[in-house]
Amino acid sequence: MSSLPRRVKSEAKARTSEELPSFLNSSSESEEEEEEWEPKSKIAKRPCLPKKNEAKTKKAAVPRPAGAKKMVKKVAIKQEMDVSLPIAPVEDNRMQLLKPKEEDVGTKPRSINQKPDVPKKMEINSFQGKNKNSSGSDEKPSTSVPLVGNQVKHEKCEEAFAFDEPPSKKIKLNACPEGKPVKNLGGNKIKEEFEMNWDIVQALSEITNVEPWVCANLINLFQEENTIPFIARYRKELINNLEADALREVQQTLEELRTVAKKTHATIQKLKKEGKLSGCLLKALLNCRTLEELDHVSAPYKTGSKGTKAQRAKQLGLEPAALSLLQNPMELNLFSYIRPNTKGLANIQEVEAGVQHILADIFAKDKDTLDFIRKLCQQRYISIQSTLAKVSSKSGNEKDINKFQLYHEFSCNIKNIQHHQILAINRGENLKILTVKVNIPDGVKNEFCWWCVNERWRQKQFLKPEFMRILRSSVEDAYKRLIHPLLCREFRSKLTSDAEKESVMMFGRNLRQLLLTSPVRGRTLMGVDPGYKHGCKLAIISPTSQILHTDVVYLHSGQGFREAEKIKRLLLQYSCSTVVIGNGTACRETEAYFADLIMKKYFAPLDVVYCIVSEAGASIYSVSPEASKEMPDLDPNLRSAVSIARRVQDPLAELVKIEPKHIGVGMYQ
The missing domain is CATH 1.10.3500.10 (Tex N-terminal region-like)
Structure with missing residues (x-):
């Protein structure tokens, strides 16, 4: 090629580079000029095998002196071990490192001149995609930890890594999928601070009707100070997909059992100091699961107790x-x-x-x-x-x-x-x-x-x-x-x-339902706090809950017709078509009054509608410091009418101002 012109040389180089495989494109130009490339299919590359030692004529052994033999025995021969590990193909086409075969016991020691046997290596081109005879110019020093002795480096599964990501980021694919139960591999034995004759896992399972392995996992999770929201969301496989309410019940029962165990051991220590503890009493105390049982067993031995009939009989010597x-x-x-x-x-x-x-x-x-x-x-x-x-x-x-x-x-x-x-x-x-x-x-x-x-x-x-x-x-x-x-x-x-427990749960359900009532937005509302002697308190609020007008009308003292004119004028003035009536005193009479006017179309052209809302806690809120800061210029009676109207416009924003115990959502209220 040296005799060809430069233009022909460049074209030949381009054609040669196109025909070459990708792993040879990086070779230097000097190598391309000196050596002519041949396809891989034409030349069969064979692995280099170790040369066989040719048989040589044995020389007559020269007798050695006795001193030399002793020195040879004392000198330890240091052999260099081949740390290169062969890689064998696996059925699932994954890389796997195999341990080098150990020498059989009883084999003859190698001579000094004999080279260590190199294990036969297999071609790994199919796994790594590299040329076996590639040049070593691109090789870099290894950063792996050197192997000691017969130690074998175990490679991690390819599925455990996120390819095309930085090496520090890994994807957990070997973990159990979310929601699949994972039982406690260490058993259900939990070591508690205060030991009793009963197993706390079994007792917790019997009381709460939860599987024992779930109870054991929950005890461990609670001991690690995991919160219930965290357990319910991210440890579903350990708790068999229990709901948060069930987790709270298990936690409360666990605390009760631990309280019994703690109080039992305190009672045992007290009776031991007083000299009243016997083997039979100790066994009875350790069998207690509830505070009632503990009180039943320990009541006769409390300080100041006159003692039971059995104790007095024992003092007389009748126990034997x-x-x-x-x-x-x-x-x-x-x-x-x-x-x-x-x-x-x-x-x-x-x-x-x-x-x-x-x-x-x-x-x-x-x-x-x-x-x-x-x-x-x-x-x-x-x-x-x-x-x-x-x-x-x-x-x-x-x-x-x-x-x-x-x-x-x-x-x-x-x-x-x-x-x-x-x-x-x-x-x-x-x-x-x-x-x-x-x-x-x-x-x-x-x-x-x-x-x-x-x-x-x-x-x-x-x-x-x-x-x-x-x-x-x-x-x-x-x-x-x-x-x-x-x-x-x-x-x-x-x-x-x-x-x-059911009362508390029902209180929570009722309160949740009340707080999540759908709001009525975008309307001007008239709130009515009904009453007899002190009249009905009125409050008109804007769609943004601003107070537009407040007043008092006496609907149930014979002045209903005259007060109707005032109500109509206010409704027309503020374009209010929704009336909110509290369900307190005089609620039914006030409802009948507005229903009669609406049926007669007294408020025409307005199409007026009314609704009844709970006013529980409105009177308490009207005299609270929060109401005084929010509506400092209003009379407490008028504040309750404003609160009633806002309960329809935005129930959650208004009811959170009142303590839950005053809202009236309990079991027996």
């Missing part, structure tokens, strides 16, 4: 006799405990009564016994009954008594009673107008006593008739004196707690 009757009744002799000069041990009847009190206390605090009676009550008809108290019927306020007339003779199943009925009964009981009790059928008592005597507490062996009599009396005494009152307190507490 009671335990012997349950564990080894054949060796029990109650006559040996008689002390004629000691009160409580003077005769066999007093000894039996003391043993009976101790046994009743044991039965009433046993976890299995309480679980059985609770399960039995769930299957039976348990009712709550309220009657008029005798004291209130004689010397009570007649007005207050009439408020609770529906509950003077009231009875309902605890499963069907409404929440507002529970709250009403509780108020009547607090005012000492009503007497409330829980009725548990006698069938529950009979079945419970039979189960305790025949299955739970009696030994398999024969019992003497007097011991059987003591055992039956103890079970009946435990049910009547200890277990029945405990069940009544639990039922009342559960009903009250559920009613209060």
Whole structure:
């Protein structure tokens, strides 16, 4: 090509560059002139294989001196390891690094002159798109961490990276999709600060009816101080897509359980200092799940308490006799405990009564016994009954008594009673107008006593008739004196707690519905606060809620016709065609007055319409500091009319000025 002219040379170079593949376009001009390019398909490139060592004639071994052999043994031969790692193709066409094969145990050590075996490398052109024989001029020093020993560098999956993005930005594609449940891999065991005999995850699941693994995840999330909005939006897969209300219920129940555990351990420490703690009492305290159970167990041991009958019997030394009757009744002799000069041990009847009190206390605090009676009550008809108290019927306020007339003779199943009925009964009981009790059928008592005597507490062996009599009396005494009152307190507490929760939820729903009422915009409104003696207060506001006019009219004192002229003049003057009437005193009479005028087309040519709106809280707002700052020159009576009109024009903006408890959206208002 050197003999060709320059023009022909340039054309030949252009044609050659077009025919060349892309990975050879970057080669220098000098290489193009010296070497003529040939297509890759014509020349088969073979991988370079290591040269085989040719067989050479072995020389006779020269005997070495003994000293040299010892030195050879002491010198460690340092071998250079080949850190180049072969890359093998995978079925899914992804790159994967393989560990170099380790030398088999027991192979002969390599000689000093022998080169280390280089593992056979495969062509990776199909994976990397680079020429195998490309020049090394573009190579740069590696920035990767050097490998130590047989360590293998594990490459991350290609799907975990966002291509065409900076290396720092990665896309999480291996995570579970949003909404797919992810169970707690570490199990449902949660370590709490105060340990109890019951598992907090299982207890939380039973109370809230939420899966145990969800409860375990929620406990961990709450411990990490995650908020409910964050959990509900970004941790759906961990909570099985629970709603925010359900999360709040779980959080509240969790706090209650932790409160019980904390108070239980405080009670244990207190009783331990006072020397009143026993093994049986400790077990009973650690089994408590509610504050009612804790009070039931710890009440006899509180400071200032006179002590229970069981405690007084234990002080007389009758506890071994009671335990012997349950564990080894054949060796029990109650006559040996008689002390004629000691009160409580003077005769066999007093000894039996003391043993009976101790046994009743044991039965009433046993976890299995309480679980059985609770399960039995769930299957039976348990009712709550309220009657008029005798004291209130004689010397009570007649007005207050009439408020609770529906509950003077009231009875309902605890499963069907409404929440507002529970709250009403509780108020009547607090005012000492009503007497409330829980009725548990006698069938529950009979079945419970039979189960305790025949299955739970009696030994398999024969019992003497007097011991059987003591055992039956103890079970009946435990049910009547200890277990029945405990069940009544639990039922009342559960009903009250559920009613209060529902009351708060209903208050929130009603308030939300009231605040999100659709506004009536772009109209001039006349607000009317109806009344008899002090007249009806009027306020006309513009479409932008500006006060245009205020006045007072007396519609219900025989001056209705004359006041109608004033109302018509105001409506025509301000082009007002909508009247807003408050639902307070004289609401119906005021509504009938405007309806009659509209039907007669008295306000023609205006097509006047009216509506009725709740005025709850308007009078309280009219005398509040906020109203004084907003309308300093208006009388408080006229401020209420302005508030009534604005409640239709923009309900949310007006109602937020009033405390929610004054808006009148509760369950029993």
